[in-house]
Structure formats: structure tokens, C-alpha cells
Amino acid sequence: MSTPKTPVAAGSTDAGPTAGPDVPAEAFAAEYSIRPVPPAGPVDTTAICNTPAALEELDALWKAVVHETRTRGNDIHLPISLAYAERLCRAYPDADAELVRVATLLHDTGWAHVDESRIISEGFTGDWRKAAIRYEHEQQGCNVARRVLPELGYAAEFVERVCDIIDGHDTRQVARSLEDALMRDADRLWRFDRAGISLASSWFAMDPATYTDRLATEIVPELITQAAVDMATADLNRSNALLKTGVIR
Numbered sequence: 001m002s003t004p005k006t007p008v009a010a011g012s013t014d015a016g017p018t019a020g021p022d023v024p025a026e027a028f029a030a031e032y033s034i035r036p037v038p039p040a041g042p043v044d045t046t047a048i049c050n051t052p053a054a055l056e057e058l059d060a061l062w063k064a065v066v067h068e069t070r071t072r073g074n075d076i077h078l079p080i081s082l083a084y085a086e087r088l089c090r091a092y093p094d095a096d097a098e099l100v101r102v103a104t105l106l107h108d109t110g111w112a113h114v115d116e117s118r119i120i121s122e123g124f125t126g127d128w129r130k131a132a133i134r135y136e137h138e139q140q141g142c143n144v145a146r147r148v149l150p151e152l153g154y155a156a157e158f159v160e161r162v163c164d165i166i167d168g169h170d171t172r173q174v175a176r177s178l179e180d181a182l183m184r185d186a187d188r189l190w191r192f193d194r195a196g197i198s199l200a201s202s203w204f205a206m207d208p209a210t211y212t213d214r215l216a217t218e219i220v221p222e223l224i225t226q227a228a229v230d231m232a233t234a235d236l237n238r239s240n241a242l243l244k245t246g247v248i249r
Ligand SMILES: [Fe+2]
Pocket: 107, 108, 137, 169, 170
């Protein structure tokens, strides 16, 4: 596997307001100072079902986490996010694609190991990004990665780089590497597809028009890469037309 061009945090805790400087995040911000980050490769803005994730390469890993996919729509969210992650890796060929793909596939598996009754009550209301259950699902996701990856032959150093991305993917505000950034964008992009709108609007108890309005005003500005902005914009236009959100509101 290739070495990432930007440092990945050795420590894996969220940098709170009293913590010191987040050195990897500052290094990434300095190296990729133009935002959204311009693509270096081709950007595919067609519907995501045109380019599913590679069919066989990660099948053993999928099989190892089938149980974890049965919580919180992960069996919809994770495969679609992986398809977006692979597109992003083609647009940013400097990224370690294997790291992005494995981190994306596993990032939310921890939801299967937290109190399910708290997922909606805490995870999608109020300041949901800072809810305790968000931290718990990140920690549990790292536990899943450390359990399943070694037995599939992944090196210990690679597993820890995966965990560095999983830990903080929701609760830390900033990315610490290009790979971290691509996983974060893939995690947001799935919401712009019709399947993501269908599932996530119900989690947030919003009608589709309200939800797609929120995608445009709140989620697009959070995207780190220009490729993700282009994909999100194209998806949102398609989804709004399909769901007739201009009329049904
Ligand atoms: Fe998450």
C-alpha cells in the first residue's frame, strides 16, 4: 500500500477546545489550502447507480460485517457511500484509495454495538454531532475494524490508519488527511442520492423538500472537495426533479 502524503494522527481522540493544536489537521489544511479542493482526475457526476463499488475486491470484508450492516440503514448507507468514495479516489489519485475504501466501508459499523434505542433519540436531535452516542459509535467502529481487518490479512499499521479516520469522523470538525477528507465527503454524498434522501429524511423527521433544502444550505458547504460539490449538486438537481420537491412542499 502507498504511504499517505499527509500525516495521519497517531493519537485518535477528538481534539476538544482545551486540547493542543491538531497538528495533522493543520498540516492537511496547509497542504490543501484551496477549498473546495480542486480535482486532479476525472469527476463523474452521473447517478451513482451507474458506478457501483467494485464487485468482488472487498467481498470478504463485507461478509465479515454483515451483522453490523443491519443497523441504522448501514446496508444502504455503506455500499452507496463506498461507491461515492471510489469515484472520489478517481478524482483525487494522490489519495491512498485502499485506505479510503476500507475506512468508508467500516466507518459506521459501530452503530451496531451501541444502544439502538438511543440512535434516533440522541443521534439525530439537538446538537446531534456532539451527542455521546456519536462518540460511542466511532469507538465501536474502531473496535470492529481491529477485530475484522487483521484476520483478513491487513497489516496492523494499516488498521490503525483506518481507525484514525473512523475515530472522529462525525465528532471532529476537520479532516486530518486527504484520505480522511474523501471518507467524510463520501459519507455526506450518499444523502444526495434518492435512496439517501429517503432514509435520512425519515431519521431527521423531515419531509423530502425540507430535507433537500437543508442539504443545499447546510451539507454542500461542508464538503471538502470540489468533486464532491459537483457530484452533490448534480445529484440534488436530479433528486429534486424526481421527487418534485418544488411542488410537494
Ligand atoms: Fe457516523
